[in-house]
Amino acid sequence: MIKIIPLFGFVAILFSFTLFAQTQNGAIEGTIEDAEGRAVPGVIITASSPSLIGRTTTTYTDRTGYYRFPTLSSGSYSVQAELAGFQTMIRKDVRLFVGTTLTVSFTLEIIKVKEEVEVTEKPPLIDVSTTAVAFTIPPKVVENLPRVERIQDLIALTPGVSDDFGGKPIDNLVAYGAIGEVANSYWIDGVNVSSPRRGDLTMSYSQNWIDQVHVTGIGAPAEYGGFTGVVANFVTRSGGPQFHGLFDTFFQNQNLTWTNVPDPGPKTPFKTYDLNAQLGGPVLRDKLWFFSGLEYPNTQTPTPGTDQLTTDIYRKLITKLTYKWDNNNTLQGFGIWDSHSFERTGSTPTATPEANYAKNENPQWNWNATWISLLSPQTSFEVRLSGFNDHSRDIENNPDLSPHYDSGTGIGSVNSWSRLERKESRLQLNAVLSHHARNFIHGSHDFRFGVEFERSLFFYNYQYNGNYRYTDYFGAPQSRAYGGNYIIEDTNHRVSSYAEDEWSVTDRFKLSLGVRWDDNRGYAVEKGLVFKNDPVAPRIGFIWVLDKENQTVIKAHYG
Structure with a gap:
């Protein structure tokens, strides 16, 4: 059966069907007038930043x-x-974040004395280009904060997100009343890296690799779907025109723990350290930048009152390249590897060393390749191919040996209960076509539309060691139970399309129109198609700017 989804008729006339991905850039726009308030065409506008390969980019004002x-x-x-014939005007320290559009306008004066005039007026702090309640955690905040163990905890710095609910970490990060961490969507450089099974972030990233975090919640446009909390886009660092690096380390053990309390008792030995290094810079001047980083956290912690020792080790590595093909095309990609290993040895009051032993290996990969093309001063195109792989496996020395539990003494022996192997992966192709149409159908329009293709896999294999578990009573056999072994293996396919129009009806009033359609299909091994749905999600809102400085804004949204 062929399904035809009506998007926006007038948009379909202008553009062909394309792909979708979250934008990783920002935009700067404005108008140039003379002292009489008349438009000035042909003005040379230059934007300069160390963040740009080549440092500068130039455009011209239209009629x-x-x-x-x-x-x-x-x-x-x-x-x-x-x-x-006019004074040269310049505005410095214009801070642009991912996903934002800033307005920087000038009034040119006729030359009397040749000089360069610096404009000190700050751009507006409120992004009036979208109805979304969006916040950016800027680079200086991310860089100067104390280290967080999980980068997703950074989003608790934004209004509407709370991490004060206690319990397991997955129950926290409640955003706008949603159910917790699994209700949010987690992105790295514009692509979704959330777990296909639960929706949380399973891979571990270093905070030092993160440049900024863009958090979008209530009022999100049609390009966002599949979440009820927030979308958190973590933007990784890039290289630059000069070499820059970082090395930091952390070390702590029981001897560094002070005893300035009454009767401190004996110290429990422990050791934890973290090695972190990164380097970025140019490979080819004004052409190719690189950024690489590695982190090695190691924790060895005993359980008080036992000889149990738990060792937790992460090995993290990132490499990112940014290549400026020409003035209109940029290629960017990264590869991230994380290998987590966990081992527990020794005994506890309720388990012998054989029953207490546990070991797990969990290598993970995440990669992304991006092409950004400026088709015209009004039209840009971005396409991304990305994926990740997560493979967690319990290492069992004696998988054929069944565990025993003595109900009389309360002690487990012989072997650990079970072993688990889990695999998750996602492959996705995304892109976005954006077009700014000025003076078109009663105002200006920012069009965005496209589709996202995703294929994700999930494999879950839970096995009792030896297939049985035995219960004894003070050493005498009491009962035997067959283990509840099971295997889950499924595949999810999704195609999502959307269209949206940010319509500036006047300088102070904007309509936000959009619609999103998702085609979800779930397949189980030996059963075929077991789940499908095709939701259509309309979005409508408005932005009403109450003053010329864009400092007071009313936003409304339904979706």
């Missing part, structure tokens, strides 16, 4: 005095406007 940089890397910019 209405309007200019736009549609795809700029996040960072601190200087924007300059110059035209023969």
Whole structure:
């Protein structure tokens, strides 16, 4: 059966069907007028930033005095406007974050004395280009915060997200009343890396690799789906025009724990340390940048009152390349590897060393390849191919040996209860086509639309060691139970399409129109198709700017 989904008729006329991905850039736009308030065409507008390969990019105002940089890397910019016969104007320290659009406009004065005039007025702090309640955790905050064990905990810094609910970590990060961490969607450089099974973030990333975090919640446009809390996009660091690096370490053991309390008791031996290093810079001047980082956290912790020792080790590595093909095309990609190993030895009051022993190996891969193309000053195209693989496996020395539990003494012996193997993977192809249409159908329009293809796999194999578990009573056999072994293996396919239009009806009033369609299919081994749904999600809202400075804004959204 062929399904035809009506999106926006007038949009379909303009563009062909394309792919979808979350934008990883920001935009700067504005208008240039003279002292009489008349539009000035042909003004040379230059945006400069260390975040740009080549440091500068240039465009020109059109006949209405309007200019736009549609795809700029996040960072601190200087924007300059110059035209023969007029004073050169410049605005410095324009801070652009991922997913935001800033307005930087100038009024040019006729030259009396040749000089460069710096404009100190700050751009508006509120992004009036979207109805979404969105916040950015900037690079300085991420860099100067104390280290967090899980990067997803950073989103608790934004309004509407709380981590004060106690219990397991997965029950925290409640956003706008959603059910917890699994209700959020986690992205790295614009692609979804959430677990296909539960929705949480299973891979471990170093906080030092993160440049900024963009968190989108209530009022999200149609390009976002599959979440009820927030979408958290973690933007990784890139190289730069100069070499820069970092090395830090952390070490602690029982001898560094002070005893300034009454009757401190004997110290329990433990050791934890973390080695972290990274380096970035140019490979080819004004062409190719690189960023690489590694982290090695190691923790050895005994359980008080036992000889049990738990060793937790992570090995993390990232490499990211950014290549400026030409002035209109940029290629970017990264590979991230994380290998987690866990081992528990020794005995406890309720388990012999053989029954207490546990070992797990969990290698993980995450990769992404991106192409960003500026088709015109008004049109940009981004496409991403990405994936991740997560393989967790319990290492069992005697898988054929059944465990015993003595109900009289309360002690487990012979072997551990069970072993588990879990595999998760996702392959996705995403892209986005964005077009800014000025003076079109009663106003200006920012169109975005496309589709996302995803194929995810999940494998879960739970086995009792020896297939049986025995219960004894003070050493005498009492009962035997057959283990509840089971295997889950399924595949999920998803195709999502959307269209949206941010329609500037006037300078102070904007309509946000969108619709999203998802085609979800779930397949189980030997059973075929076991789940399907095709939800359609409309989005509508408005933005009403109450003052010329964009400091007071009313946003409303239904979706």
